[in-house]
Amino acid sequence: MAKTTASSPAPYFNFDAAQAALKVTGPSFSLAQISPDDTPGLIGDVKKAKAQAQAEIERSDPALAELQERMFAQARVENPDAPAVLLVLQGMDTSGKGGVVRHVLGAVDPQGLQLASFKAPTEEERQHDFLWRIDKKLPQRGHIGVFDRSHYEDVLIQRVRQFAPAAEIERRYGAIVDFEQRVQDSGTKLIKVMLHISKEEQGERLQERLERPDKHWKYNPGDIDERELWDEYQQAYEIAIQRTATEQAPWWVVPANRKWYARLVIKHLIRQTLDGLNLEWPKADFDPAVELQRLKQS
Template sequence: MTDLPSQWTHEPRKILKFHPGSKVADVDPNSTPGYTGDKDGSEEVQAERNERFAGLQEMLYANGKSGDNRSLLLVLQGMDTAGKGGIVKHVVGAGDPMGIRYTGFGVPTEEERAHHYLWRIRKALPPGGHVGVFDRSHYEDVLVVRVHELVPQDVWEPRYDEINAFEKELADSGTTIVKCAMFVSLDEQKRRLAERLDRSDKYWKFNPADIDERLRWPDYQEAYQAVLDRTSTDHAPWFVIPCDKKWYARLAINELLIEALKGMGLSWPPAGFDVEEQKKRLAQA
């Protein structure tokens, strides 16, 4: 039934799924739920699972070319240094650029601010056959926006329901949504930020505002708790990813993507033409 590597004692999509009532404060970012292996050997597993993902991603793309409008959307949320970029590079990056749509959502531009907050999100949705990746997302509009009170509560408060309705619409139209809340510990974040300040090839990844955000940690924890409590739905559940061990987070999210693609029940699309007839034509051409 499953081709999960033997190091997994539990399916990531089950053991990492957010359960109502769970508390963000109880997440241990240094844990490796469901996985018995350690860093040694993880590269080999990762390489094999990268291939598996790439194969399924190609099959999704093939179906898209043949008119299937289903797609996959990976939503990555997490504090600075949680490892969102690493997931993009080392997990999603195993796929074919032809079928991957990456979008990073930063501070909204003037044009974006002049629109509804979902406007830029809708524009970036993956077309049929594609894997979309949101590096931050519409959830910023109930995270940073809430923490910094960028709009009043009566504006952000209705967004949770609005987001649920939006994602329901997406799911109903054929998009499988995989939402990952990536948790890094305060200590590990400090180490990672310090590394960015110690290495000149990492300066570009550092922003003084990251420290300001770090000082709002409890506010963000509260905002993340609200996101998980209010937007974990059957059609778009949240997965809680412990991220102090980068190798674990990558393996885990890789499996979530594989499981989501397998869940689509894909196969190679049939020929949209008469194969024998085309063989004859080709022989003469």
């Protein structure tokens, strides 16, 4: 933690304070605790902080780039212990999942990224357990994986829309906890984020999509059908988080009415996670002196 904040040129943001406010580790959680307009950790004037945050998000970040490259390098030498990171992004329509990928993950080497987005399951996927398609998209060692929606849809839309029986939904919470435990035990560090927006904010964002012809492609009439179930979705999120937030696999409920704030928090989360892996450059499995000699003769 000290390392992360020390390397950051941002006296306008205290990541530890954000963390204390946004990290959820157990069942005694209520979504009402966190307002979508909040900006925990910001220091001083919000407008000034916004300009600084936007600059920090867009600026190239050599420290983050090096951490990512070290992790990537670990896997390239076929180290069976090389780690991976998986960022799980959940949130209502328009909550800014795509923007996080574009602006935050856009700053790292695309060769070290593996993105997956989960839409309605295909016919083949429906013939398997809900985690079957998820498992196949887990990031390889050395990579940062990002899930744009995830296995949580199977306890969110599937619960709200009653696509699965209640007993099956119940089973899934436990299955998710076990699955995530296995994922982490195998060396993949999980970061689970809910981008938390208000219904009003969603209304404005949908309106913009409808008013701008260059945004029409992002709109789907079904978005309103989902919006009409807003309260049911909020409840489903709350229950999902209560049931699956643990010390080992916490949730981060990130206020996202201000897009830049959510991006800032997630950038810090990724940097902190990579920092915590204590990544070294892999040791050579050859003798550099011998190879330099061979090179000279070639």
